[in-house]
Amino acid sequence: MPRRGENIYKRKDGRWEGRVLKSPGRYQYVYARTYKEVKEKKKLLQEGITKELPSNTHSRCDAAKEFTAWLHGDLTGRVKPSTYESYYRCIVGYVIPFYQEKGNEQISLQTTSDFSCRINNHEGVSVSYRRKILTIYKTALREIMKRNKECDSILNAIQMPRKISAEVQAFSVKEQRMLERTIIQSPDKRCLGILLCFYTGIRLGEVCGLKWEDIDFEAGTMVVTRTVSRIKNFDETKKKTVLYIGKPKSIHSVRKIPLPDFLLELARELKMERSDNNHFILTNSEYPMDPRKYQKLFQKLLTHASVKKRKFHAIRHTFATRALELGIDIKTLSEILGHSNVSITLNIYAHSMYEQKKKAIGKLNAMYVMHTETPLLTVKDSVTVA
Structure with a gap:
């Protein structure tokens, strides 16, 4: 069965569909009759795209080490301790385990897109916390890759989950x-x-x-x-x-x-x-x-x-x-x-x-009702006969 973040789905016609990110906002699709077949096709396509785009890889060292070094660098002196704790929890709890699971791959367009997809599909955390994780991930990437010419392309691969406006919880009077x-x-x-x-x-x-x-x-x-x-x-x-x-x-x-x-x-x-x-x-x-x-x-x-x-x-x-x-x-x-x-x-x-607008309109409605209950002067009534 497909795992979250794989970008493999079963279509209504019974076939399996896989998609691979070629560039920000552009995907290439593969199809097969079984999950195993489409996964293999997707893997071959990914390998081909990676060979075509060698410059999209940040080649200093593996990603897990990059993020660890970022956390333990001068960050503690630049942000509040409470902010640093948020960064620490997101990077250590989500980002580093992802890259370690990937075999300590380097930062690339594909791994960035895969991480973004995994967090977006993570049902265990709220939408607001998913956005927080990806925002911190993006901040870290921007600083780690600030001298890399492909930085903007890789950052654009991060797709933020749509905000869900929840009604605020307030006490009644x-x-x-x-x-x-x-x-x-x-x-x-x-x-x-x-x-x-x-x-x-x-x-x-x-x-x-x-x-x-x-x-x-x-x-x-x-x-x-x-x-x-x-x-x-x-x-x-x-x-x-x-x-x-x-x-x-x-x-x-x-x-x-x-x-x-x-x-x-x-x-x-x-x-x-x-x-x-x-x-x-x-x-x-x-x-x-x-x-x-x-x-x-x-x-x-x-x-x-x-x-x-x-x-x-x-x-x-x-x-x-x-x-x-x-x-x-x-x-x-x-x-x-x-x-x-x-x-x-x-x-x-x-x-x-x-709700306040509704009350205001209600007052206007009451004003109209009050006016209609009061007899209106006709043009004839308003003319003074000499």
Whole structure:
């Protein structure tokens, strides 16, 4: 039976079809009555094409060594530790095993196309993660082959899976009220951070990284300047993972957010119990809250409030949804969320914006109905007779 990534399929007429990439976007096809026959034909065709295109091979050394060298080069000094971990997981988990399985072949147009095809057909991971793997693969290839004249051709062989727009998961107004009531009644003051997320839209790592010095009580604002994440520890002599405190996701994520009056009042009350301005808010110590532990606390809160389980990020989606329902313009919302551009906000919350458009049209419809119920003046009625 065919394996994923082989580019061999059974046709409706009973024959088997195989395809081989000749150049970016161009394929050559072979046909046979059995899978075994078409596989052999495809192999012979591939060998012929490879001989015709010797320049499409990156000939320094085998690909697995190339990608390993890229990971252990100066990459660690150029990207954030959390970003490096993502690169590491994708390259070590998917790219290197693929080339080792291929017998440590060199980077070529064909192997690049085969890897792209395998990831696109990988049903074990989400579409978004497939895109992430291929994006990192492309980044690595571009740097490894930057002096190779065939670089562009090989990069063009990578086909990204089509994005699937999933509806954002947000809490209903009723669910939000139930959660807020549970938070206020909870003796665990760490829960107030969840309330803060509901009314500012900050991310899980960002709320874990907040310090008292980040809140300006006089101006009524809060600044987001750091984020906390748990990442792989590459020092094998120590723990497997470590807490990493770093800068937010992008330069746009470093932002100042106005705080509602009721949140400022709650923060003032809590601050009276805390002394050190340099301490993290959620832990009241010099050590930040572990995002994984805070996620677990949130799940317990959902159970206690009898609200359906959702990921922590649903709070951020809820903030954006409520903001749109209240008529906050998209540019302002985008800046509060820390998105790099408005188009990201538009793409994520397209469904919520559509619902607002429907409500607006509903108001116009009500206006029309109201007008038709009021007798209209005729031309004759409007003329004053002298």
